[in-house]
Amino acid sequence: MRRTALAGFALISALAASAALAQESQRVRGTIESVSGPSLVIKPAEGPDVTVKLTDNAQVFGVVPLRLADIKAGDFIGVGAMPQPDGSQKAIQVMIFAESQRGLGEGFRPWDRPGSTMTNGTVDATVAGVDGQVLMVKYKDGQQKIVVGPDAVIRGYIPSDKSELKPGVHVAITRADKLADGTLQTARINVGRDGVVPQ
Numbered sequence: 092m093r094r095t096a097l098a099g100f101a102l103i104s105a106l107a108a109s110a111a112l113a114q115e116s117q118r119v120r121g122t123i124e125s126v127s128g129p130s131l132v133i134k135p136a137e138g139p140d141v142t143v144k145l146t147d148n149a150q151v152f153g154v155v156p157l158r159l160a161d162i163k164a165g166d167f168i169g170v171g172a173m174p175q176p177d178g179s180q181k182a183i184q185v186m187i188f189a190e191s192q193r194g195l196g197e198g199f200r201p202w203d204r205p206g207s208t209m210t211n212g213t214v215d216a217t218v219a220g221v222d223g224q225v226l227m228v229k230y231k232d233g234q235q236k237i238v239v240g241p242d243a244v245i246r247g248y249i250p251s252d253k254s255e256l257k258p259g260v261h262v263a264i265t266r267a268d269k270l271a272d273g274t275l276q277t278a279r280i281n282v283g284r285d286g287v288v289p290q
Contacts, residue, residue, distance in 0.1 A: 263289035
């Protein structure tokens with residue numbers, strides 16, 4: 092009985108470990124070295140090459156340079172910013188999402204730079220301000236006042252397809268899941284266009 096119970100516990104532990112491993116994810120940024128069917132070999136700025144397999148229904152988005160004038164009320168955007176003393180957020184980078192991405196990551200949370208924030212929401216209003224354009228960005232639990240100065244990087248996502256995935260292009264994967272066998276897989280990849288290096 093004891094041996095059976097231990098064997099059962101070991102099996103459950105192994106399954107739990109496998110599930111945890113499968114849920115691990117990481118960001119991948121770099122240049123495509125080669126393409127073989129659904130698998131991409133990506134060379135990051137630092138470290139060894141990484142192989143990522145695309146799911147059958149993987150989404151591909153081109154990342155293009157845009158201007159402040161391209162941000163309109165009703166757009167769904169993501170803003171990486173630094174908090175200001177008056178409670179506003181000073182934009183470092185603004186991403187205008189494609190309509191098919193509306194609602195992606197909606198909310199307000201820390202970003203991947205020390206002390207920074209990320210706001211994903213809908214532009215409710217945009218007005219000229221002393222330090223730049225002021226955007227009121229609303230999301231399901233609140234809103235943020237975003238100041239977009241002339242130094243902010245503004246990019247947009249354009250729906251694309253796997254034909255853009257060629258050796259030499261810059262790509263970024265925000266979530267590559269590590270599977271039980273140690274390989275990486277993703278359902279979405281961003282491709283830089285017109286000299287853009289996607290983040």
